[in-house]
Amino acid sequence: MDERPIGIFDSGLGGLTAAGELARLLPSEHIIYFGDTGRVPYGSRSKETILKYANQDVAFLKSFDLKAIVIACGTVSTVAIEQLKMQNDLPIVGVVEPAAMMAAKVTQNGKVGLIGTSASVNSGAYEKVIASVSLDINVTAQACPLLVPLIEAGRVHEGDCVTETVLSEYLEPMKKAQVDTLVLGCTHYPLLKGMIAKQMGDHVTLIDTGEECAKHVAILLKEQDLLTSHTQTEGKRQYFVSDAPEGFVRTASFFLGEQIEDAVERVDIDTYQFD
Amino acid sequence: MDERPIGIFDSGLGGLTAAGELARLLPSEHIIYFGDTGRVPYGSRSKETILKYANQDVAFLKSFDLKAIVIACGTVSTVAIEQLKMQNDLPIVGVVEPAAMMAAKVTQNGKVGLIGTSASVNSGAYEKVIASVSLDINVTAQACPLLVPLIEAGRVHEGDCVTETVLSEYLEPMKKAQVDTLVLGCTHYPLLKGMIAKQMGDHVTLIDTGEECAKHVAILLKEQDLLTSHTQTEGKRQYFVSDAPEGFVRTASFFLGEQIEDAVERVDIDTYQFD
Numbered sequence: 001m002d003e004r005p006i007g008i009f010d011s012g013l014g015g016l017t018a019a020g021e022l023a024r025l026l027p028s029e030h031i032i033y034f035g036d037t038g039r040v041p042y043g044s045r046s047k048e049t050i051l052k053y054a055n056q057d058v059a060f061l062k063s064f065d066l067k068a069i070v071i072a073c074g075t076v077s078t079v080a081i082e083q084l085k086m087q088n089d090l091p092i093v094g095v096v097e098p099a100a101m102m103a104a105k106v107t108q109n110g111k112v113g114l115i116g117t118s119a120s121v122n123s124g125a126y127e128k129v130i131a132s133v134s135l136d137i138n139v140t141a142q143a144c145p146l147l148v149p150l151i152e153a154g155r156v157h158e159g160d161c162v163t164e165t166v167l168s169e170y171l172e173p174m175k176k177a178q179v180d181t182l183v184l185g186c187t188h189y190p191l192l193k194g195m196i197a198k199q200m201g202d203h204v205t206l207i208d209t210g211e212e213c214a215k216h217v218a219i220l221l222k223e224q225d226l227l228t229s230h231t232q233t234e235g236k237r238q239y240f241v242s243d244a245p246e247g248f249v250r251t252a253s254f255f256l257g258e259q260i261e262d263a264v265e266r267v268d269i270d271t272y273q274f275d
Numbered sequence: 276m277d278e279r280p281i282g283i284f285d286s287g288l289g290g291l292t293a294a295g296e297l298a299r300l301l302p303s304e305h306i307i308y309f310g311d312t313g314r315v316p317y318g319s320r321s322k323e324t325i326l327k328y329a330n331q332d333v334a335f336l337k338s339f340d341l342k343a344i345v346i347a348c349g350t351v352s353t354v355a356i357e358q359l360k361m362q363n364d365l366p367i368v369g370v371v372e373p374a375a376m377m378a379a380k381v382t383q384n385g386k387v388g389l390i391g392t393s394a395s396v397n398s399g400a401y402e403k404v405i406a407s408v409s410l411d412i413n414v415t416a417q418a419c420p421l422l423v424p425l426i427e428a429g430r431v432h433e434g435d436c437v438t439e440t441v442l443s444e445y446l447e448p449m450k451k452a453q454v455d456t457l458v459l460g461c462t463h464y465p466l467l468k469g470m471i472a473k474q475m476g477d478h479v480t481l482i483d484t485g486e487e488c489a490k491h492v493a494i495l496l497k498e499q500d501l502l503t504s505h506t507q508t509e510g511k512r513q514y515f516v517s518d519a520p521e522g523f524v525r526t527a528s529f530f531l532g533e534q535i536e537d538a539v540e541r542v543d544i545d546t547y548q549f550d
Contacts, residue, residue, distance in 0.1 A: 038324050039314055044427075046519030049313050146437075149424035152319075162421075162440050244321030270545040 002226040005030035005236070006217070007061035008070040011053070012040030013241075013248075014148070014188035015072030016255035018095065018210030022070065025218045028228050029235040032064055036269055038242035041148060042075040043117025043186070050119060054080040058088060059272040060240070066090060067226050070217055074116050074186040074209060078125035091220060095209035098216035099183050100129035103207050104137055107181040113174035113204075114141040116185030117148070126183060140177040144170045148188050154254075156191045164195065171199050183207045191255070237262045242269040277501040280305035280511070281492070282336035283345040286328070287315030288516075288523075289423070289463035290347025291530035293370065293485030297345065300493045303503050304510040307339055311544055313517035316423060317350040318392025318461070325394060329355040333363060334547040335515070341365060342501050345492055349391050349461045349484060353400035366495060370484035373491035374458050375404035378482050379412055382456040388449035388479075389416040391460030392423070401458060415452040419445045423463050429529075431466045438470065446474050458482045466530070514539040 006029055008019050013035045023031060036042075036057055042050050054076045061069055068091040071077045071084070077094030085092050103112045103126075114126050121143040130137050146166050150156075155163045174182060182200060184190060187210045197206060221227050228235065237260075241248060245264040252260045281304055283294050288310045298306060311317075311332055317325050329351045336344055343366040346352045346359070352369030360367050378387045378401075389401050396418040405412050421441050425431075430438045449457060457475060459465060462485050472481055496502050503510065512535075516523055520539040527535045 038320060045313060046521065049518045145428050146424055149421055153420050162437055165437050165440075243324045246321065 001229040002067045003030075003228055003230070004065050004067040005032045005238075006068050006070060007032045007034070007064060007066045008072050009034040009036070009057045009061055010073040010187060011036050011042035011075060013037065013251055013255050014186065015210070016252055017187045017190045018070065018072035018213055020256045020258070021211045021214035022217060023235075023237070025214050026221070026227070027234055028231045030228070031235060032061065032066070032238045032240070034061055034240045034267065036242045038269065041117070042073060043119045043148070044145065045119065047079050047119070050075060050079045051083060054084060055087075056269050056272045058084055060267055060269060062088070063272075068093065068217065068221065070213060071095065072187050072210060072213065074120045078116075078120045078123035091224070093213060093217050093220065095187065095213045096125050097129050098212035099185070099207050099209040100126045101133065102212050103181045103183050104130045104133035106205050106207070107137060109178065109180045110134070110137045111177055111179045111181075112137055112139050113177065113179035113182040114139055114185050115144045115147075115170060115174075115182065115189065116141070118143040118145055120185050126185065138177070140173055140179055142170050142173050144186075147192065148186065151188045151191050156195075158195055158198070163192070164199075167192065167195055167199055171196070174200065179204060181205045181207060183209065185209055239264040240267045242267050276504040277342045278305075278503055278505070279340050279342040280307045280513075281343050281345060282307045282309070282339060282341045283347050284309040284311070284332045284336060285348040285462060286311050286317035286350060288312065288526055288530050289461065290485070291527055292462045292465045293345065293347035293488055295531045295533070296486045296489035297492060298510075298512070300489050301496070301502070302509055303506050305503070306510060307336065307341070307513045307515070309336055309515045309542065311517045313544065316392070317348060318394045318423070319420065320394065322354050322394070325350060325354045326358060329359060330362075331544050331547045333359055335542055335544060337363070338547075343368065343492065343496065345488060346370065347462050347485060347488065350394045353391075353395045353398035366499070368488060368492050368495065370462065370488045371400050372404050373487035374460070374482050374484040375401045376408065377487050378456045378458050379405045379408035381480050381482070382412060384453065384455045385409070385412045386452055386454045386456075387412055387414050388452065388454035388457040389414055389460050390419050390422075390445060390449075390457065390464065391416070393418040393420055395460050401460065413452070415448055415454055417445050417448050419461075422467065423461065426463045426466050431470075433470055433473070438467070442467065442470055442474060446471070449475065454479060456480045456482060458484065460484055512537045515542045517542050517544040
């Protein structure tokens with residue numbers, strides 16, 4: 001048993017889709033979320049800058065006494081997780097490994113697709129995990145730089161011809177490659193799940209990285225006997241952002257799928273130093 | 276005469292369109308450009324964060340002995356310029372005032388349109404300058420959060436149905452209001468000038484904020500006798516960015532309209548403090 005909170009962070013608010021999955025699976029856990037809204041997005045930045053920001057995000061979360069850290073950011077999970085694991089002495093779970101393992105497990109024809117930010121796709125991180133399971137699985141990857149801006153502009157509804165057109169361009173290589181499994185490699189993308197499913201067809205399994213990550217965290221905490229003993233009460237939720245918190249509740253509810261009642265605080269993230 | 280360099284900064288690389296105009300008008304001047312590529316975009320952030328970042332950008336530029344600073348960022352020019360002018364003892368020129376003055380001057384029917392980032396549009400800065408010229412001019416403003424991502428994805432060519440569709444939605448209120456003058460309130464937008472001109476029609480005058488700003492700087496330096504005396508040689512160009520410089524030359528050439536031969540250096544912008 002371990003009553004300490006779980007820390008979870010993302011470059012912005014997209015990671016709330018993963019935080020929501022975590023809260024649904026582990027409703028009694030105390031969860032602390034940090035969104036780096038003052039420096040979002042990470043996906044188009046260099047490896048060096050992503051590493052620096054991720055280190056500061058972890059340094060902030062570690063100002064709490066945590067039992068685990070969840071990286072709800074596809075970009076950080078692909079680019080920085082190895083270094084973060086080496087430099088920190090608590091369990092750190094990203095969104096890549098659980099999703100890549102699941103994709104390798106469910107594909108029938110050995111053809112897996114991956115969509116994500118430029119940094120995630122260029123890192124080759126999904127391919128590496130999938131290759132560790134089987135060398136016979138082929139991965140077709142596509143960077144989708146316009147999806148996050150479109151989602152953040154609220155253009156997530158079926159029939160939005162701009163989002164449908166952009167999506168169909170990005171998904172074209174997936175269809176050509178005849179993938180039967182598609183990893184949604186960015187925590188924003190679950191908001192387009194319906195549109196993506198429609199374009200890819202019923203025979204393609206969509207892997208939601210936030211959902212797989214949350215399942216993995218639940219198993220890990222159970223195995224290591226780190227779950228809370230307060231199973232009858234709802235866990236505390238705390239939210240922190242690096243830009244002004246105004247407007248957070250509205251945007252957060254969009255990603256979380258439910259209204260947030262809890263307070264949100266601002267953090268001066270660039271004052272958190274790392275070694 | 277003044278041989279010191281002119282400093283110019285933007286949240287990213289869009290401001291290079293203004294830097295290019297400045298270099299064309301004042302080819303002999305030494306120009307130092309800073310693009311905050313590690314924290315771009317500014318337009319969706321809070322006033323507090325924009326002020327903090329803008330102060331750090333100016334603090335970095337002032338590490339050189341400059342004769343003037345140009346704010347080639349629509350967002351900073353609308354949100355932070357008054358504070359920056361008060362806190363600094365050298366001429367600071369933004370993109371709002373020259374463009375707003377020009378719009379007030381050229382409109383025939385008193386109906387001016389403005390497109391820009393959310394922060395620029397919400398600030399009301401253009402309206403304020405225009406009202407100082409005439410209270411009879413009506414301004415129709417529209418935030419266009421998807422234009423910068425579309426431009427940065429390279430979707431700037433006529434016939435791109437996604438950009439055309441998004442533009443036509445954003446320009447609809449301008450057409451309805453029958454504006455005869457449209458301010459392109461973001462230094463990225465000149466790359467869409469052709470598409471915007473086509474949609475708005477020949478009778479609408481487009482105001483390029485970078486171009487107006489560069490003209491204003493040239494007049495100001497001449498009036499205050501601050502131009503360089505080395506009029507026969509080409510001025511030095513220096514480029515600084517806050518993210519990794521890789522890829523800068525390619526992207527910069529896209530905005531600048533010509534190939535960059537000069538070196539580009541990285542700056543740790545969050546280490547620049549202000550009072």
